[in-house]
Amino acid sequence: MIKGTAIIKNVLKSTGNTTIFGYPGGAIMPFYDEIHEDAEIENILVRHEQSAGHAADGFARASGNLGVCVTTSGPGATNLITALANAYYDSSPVLAFSGQVPTKLIGNDAFQEADMVGSTVALTKQNYQVKHVDDLGRVFKEAIYIATTGRPGPVFIDLPKDVQNGECTLPDPIPDQVEIIGYNPKVFSTGAKLQVKRALDLIMDARYPLVLAGGGVALSHSNKELEEFINLLRIPVVYTMMGKGVLSDDHPYVLGMLGMHGRKRANFAVSEADVILALGTRFSDRITGDLSQFPGYPDAKVIHVDIDTAEIGKNVPADIPIVADLKLAMEEFLRQLKKRLKNPDKNTINSWWYRYIKELKESSGIPDVKIPGKTGRIVPEKVMFELNKVIQPDDIIVTEVGQNQMYAAHYLNLRKPRTWISSGGLGTMGFGFPAAIGAKVAKPGVEIWLCAGDGSFQMNLPELATVKQHDLKINIVVLNNQYLGMVRQWQELFFEKRYACTNLACKDGLYFPDFVKLAEAYGLEGMRVDKPGDVHDALKQSMASDESFLIEIVAEPESNVLPMLSPGGALNSFYSRRRKKRSIYEWYAKLPRNEFEAKDYKVEIVEDDDVNVYFEKEEQ
Amino acid sequence: MSTSKRKSSDTRVPIALLVYDHPGVMMKVTGLFARRGFNIASISVGHSEREGFSRITIVAEGDEATIEQIIKQLNKLVDVVKVQHLHPDRSTMREFALVKVDVKDNQARQEIMTLVEIYRGKVIDVTTKTMTVEVSGSEQKVDSFIDLLSEFVHIKEIVRSGLVALLRGEESITLD
Ligand SMILES: Cc1ncc(C[n+]2csc(CCOP(=O)(O)OP(=O)(O)O)c2C)c(N)n1
Ligand SMILES: [Mg+2]
Numbered sequence: 001m002i003k004g005t006a007i008i009k010n011v012l013k014s015t016g017n018t019t020i021f022g023y024p025g026g027a028i029m030p031f032y033d034e035i036h037e038d039a040e041i042e043n044i045l046v047r048h049e050q051s052a053g054h055a056a057d058g059f060a061r062a063s064g065n066l067g068v069c070v071t072t073s074g075p076g077a078t079n080l081i082t083a084l085a086n087a088y089y090d091s092s093p094v095l096a097f098s099g100q101v102p103t104k105l106i107g108n109d110a111f112q113e114a115d116m117v118g119s120t121v122a123l124t125k126q127n128y129q130v131k132h133v134d135d136l137g138r139v140f141k142e143a144i145y146i147a148t149t150g151r152p153g154p155v156f157i158d159l160p161k162d163v164q165n166g167e168c169t170l171p172d173p174i175p176d177q178v179e180i181i182g183y184n185p186k187v188f189s190t191g192a193k194l195q196v197k198r199a200l201d202l203i204m205d206a207r208y209p210l211v212l213a214g215g216g217v218a219l220s221h222s223n224k225e226l227e228e229f230i231n232l233l234r235i236p237v238v239y240t241m242m243g244k245g246v247l248s249d250d251h252p253y254v255l256g257m258l259g260m261h262g263r264k265r266a267n268f269a270v271s272e273a274d275v276i277l278a279l280g281t282r283f284s285d286r287i288t289g290d291l292s293q294f295p296g297y298p299d300a301k302v303i304h305v306d307i308d309t310a311e312i313g314k315n316v317p318a319d320i321p322i323v324a325d326l327k328l329a330m331e332e333f334l335r336q337l338k339k340r341l342k343n344p345d346k347n348t349i350n351s352w353w354y355r356y357i358k359e360l361k362e363s364s365g366i367p368d369v370k371i372p373g374k375t376g377r378i379v380p381e382k383v384m385f386e387l388n389k390v391i392q393p394d395d396i397i398v399t400e401v402g403q404n405q406m407y408a409a410h411y412l413n414l415r416k417p418r419t420w421i422s423s424g425g426l427g428t429m430g431f432g433f434p435a436a437i438g439a440k441v442a443k444p445g446v447e448i449w450l451c452a453g454d455g456s457f458q459m460n461l462p463e464l465a466t467v468k469q470h471d472l473k474i475n476i477v478v479l480n481n482q483y484l485g486m487v488r489q490w491q492e493l494f495f496e497k498r499y500a501c502t503n504l505a506c507k508d509g510l511y512f513p514d515f516v517k518l519a520e521a522y523g524l525e526g527m528r529v530d531k532p533g534d535v536h537d538a539l540k541q542s543m544a545s546d547e548s549f550l551i552e553i554v555a556e557p558e559s560n561v562l563p564m565l566s567p568g569g570a571l572n573s574f575y576s577r578r579r580k581k582r583s584i585y586e587w588y589a590k591l592p593r594n595e596f597e598a599k600d601y602k603v604e605i606v607e608d609d610d611v612n613v614y615f616e617k618e619e620q
Numbered sequence: 621m622s623t624s625k626r627k628s629s630d631t632r633v634p635i636a637l638l639v640y641d642h643p644g645v646m647m648k649v650t651g652l653f654a655r656r657g658f659n660i661a662s663i664s665v666g667h668s669e670r671e672g673f674s675r676i677t678i679v680a681e682g683d684e685a686t687i688e689q690i691i692k693q694l695n696k697l698v699d700v701v702k703v704q705h706l707h708p709d710r711s712t713m714r715e716f717a718l719v720k721v722d723v724k725d726n727q728a729r730q731e732i733m734t735l736v737e738i739y740r741g742k743v744i745d746v747t748t749k750t751m752t753v754e755v756s757g758s759e760q761k762v763d764s765f766i767d768l769l770s771e772f773v774h775i776k777e778i779v780r781s782g783l784v785a786l787l788r789g790e791e792s793i794t795l796d
Pocket of ligand 1: 400401402403404405427428429430452453454455456457479481483484485486487
């Protein structure tokens with residue numbers, strides 16, 4: 001006979017999930033007691049259950065493996081919900097389990113009972129309440145299998161206390177294999193081969209074919225295949241925020257992030273492409289803008305590859321839908337492409353990108369803003385510029401949410417998949433710090449950089465205790481602009497500068513809180529930087545520190561992240577610094593479609609001037 | 621049942637589901653409709669031919685793209701084993717209804733019985749003041765029976781089972 005909690009522990013060990021993030025309480029005490037003196041299982045004691053969930057999520061994103069988090073029942077469990085939703089929206093494999101009141105009390109509104117199965121239905125890939133100890137082994141194996149296969153996602157398990165304490169009657173409490181009828185995660189639909197052929201016909205015949213890479217490329221580990229594919233075809237790539245890092249920003253064909261705060265050159269490329277190969281993306285409104293005007297070029301064709309059938313055609317109609325695990329699809333693309341390239345009758349590539357790609361790539365570079373902003377404080381672009389100089393290819397960048405996130409997504413040069421961790425679908429302030437903790441636990445050997453806003457960082461600030469206690473080194477860079485900056489930016493643009501509840505400063509105008517003192521209160525070192533010239537050294541000093549180090553950047557309060565698409569508008573319509581909508585074609589000339597047009601063509605019309613932007617008076 | 625976003629291009633589409641007989645499965649299915657703003661006209665559920673699995677018939681409402689999304693999203697639920705759109709000309713569909721009416725006099729009683737006979741229904745309970753009848757058939761047949769009945773008697777109560785449907789012929793929605 002084996003106890004319920006021992007079954008859980010054994011499943012965790014046998015599946016290699018020995019690091020967990022959690023916080024105890026009454027209903028989960030049997031489990032915590034079980035692992036108490038077990039040297040193999042490590043629990044990172046966060047300071048809030050939301051952080052346990054985000055840390056598990058960050059762990060999963062950094063490692064590519066399952067992240068595990070644990071809480072008690074009731075308030076502990078409900079504190080997890082935001083984190084589960086966050087993992088769900090970004091397809092992150094997370095296993096969460098919570099204690100629950102004993103089965104005989106369920107439904108009686110017992111102390112710290114919360115209906116977690118009901119509450120997480122729409123926010124998890126699957127959830128369970130285990131009513132009998134004999135089901136524990138199977139449920140845990142199933143949950144791990146579901147979370148990590150197919151389109152990954154969070155799975156929640158509700159664990160009544162008596163089930164944890166129960167004695168299992170089965171001779172074999174943990175099945176080796178699980179089978180779930182109707183759940184087939186290794187997708188490569190029967191027609192997919194033929195669809196790949198048709199897709200290649202389109203791509204090789206197109207003038208401006210373009211790859212749009214989403215987070216699915218990282219999730220499916222198909223970045224190598226993708227890189228080989230674009231190198232063979234010499235076609236450019238734009239990526240979504242979730243796809244940042246899947247190919248190196250140094251790659252000559254990688255044009256950067258598209259969408260609302262994307263690179264102008266990337267949005268230009270999408271607007272001009274005649275064939276778009278979309279890989280592992282769900283065409284969120286943040287990248288498409290107005291769907292009726294997406295992608296832009298008249299009659300552009302869309303090839304959409306995704307593991308999740310429901311994503312295909314949901315937002316953007318696909319001319320060629322391919323339902324497949326991206327890895328399998330990319331292998332098939334490569335196989336067929338290589339065969340064609342060997343065949344002299346079929347190896348013609350009609351793309352003209354090669355003529356313009358270098359010029360495009362060199363446009364809209366990253367500025368080194370040496371002078372302070374209007375109020376004498378540091379402009380965020382400068383911090384990104386300096387970060388680019390110090391971050392190493394394996395370093396992991398984690399962001400909070402808001403302007404800090406968009407500056408980082410727009411400007412930072414990353415080189416590898418899984419070095420970018422940011423809350424995409426849900427946009428959860430407070431995600432970054434605990435996710436950075438998860439990333440550090442997953443990758444103890446690399447530097448973790450947290451790019452945070454003052455608002456977001458205060459959401460899960462007590463995790464400073466966690467990094468101190470568990471000796472986890474994170475480079476914390478807080479862009480303290482004393483505002484909920486992103487919301488303030490929208491207020492400036494759309495609410496006539498009526499800054500309703502977005503000012504975080506003290507009444508007397510003091511920059512606060514004193515983040516350096518906060519770090520010190522937790523036994524960590526910090527440094528306040530208020531001159532652009534000091535940013536570099538501060539980053540270096542942080543890097544050299546053995547412990548977590550906090551850099552508070554005294555940032556320009558009212559700087560704006562540009563470029564910015566007009567919300568709900570087309571991908572080619574930007575806000576200029578004069579608050580007026582401008583067409584992308586004021587910066588870039590429409591691509592030539594025939595030799596005559598191509599004769600004197602130049603890509604860029606004007607240089608980018610969107611740095612340190614204070615909106616000026618509206619143009620008449 | 622739910623009433624959001626109804627459009628003229630909407631059609632009613634019966635969908636058959638084979639699902640694991642787990643607690644909470646109905647919540648997952650109906651929760652999906654609620655969350656994504658899909659409309660359900662009717663839903664019925666019961667045991668299937670196989671132990672451990674239930675069979676659900678949903679009549680969904682929506683335009684073509686919505687129906688396609690509904691089917692894809694249902695397919696994604698781990699507890700849902702099979703989903704199939706049932707084309708009306710390739711399937712047999714029935715609904716069952718119980719109707720309780722007030723009966724004033726013998727003439728009314730006679731008229732009800734005639735109507736029940738025409739519709740091949742049954743009188744299943746009689747008191748001095750009421751009659752309860754059952755009728756089954758296509759949704760339209762049940763509708764028209766109730767419409768006619770309401771022309772000359774007062775209907776106290778109606779219970780409808782929701783549509784149940786099977787593919788015609790040898791085709792079926794089973795596990796193997
Ligand atoms: C939990 C949560 N609450 C509210 C929001 C709405 N929101 C989006 S960005 C933002 C401002 C973030 O401020 P800060 O962290 O200081 O970053 P900044 O934009 O100033 O860089 C807010 C409030 C959110 N995304 N998440
Ligand atoms: Mg801020």
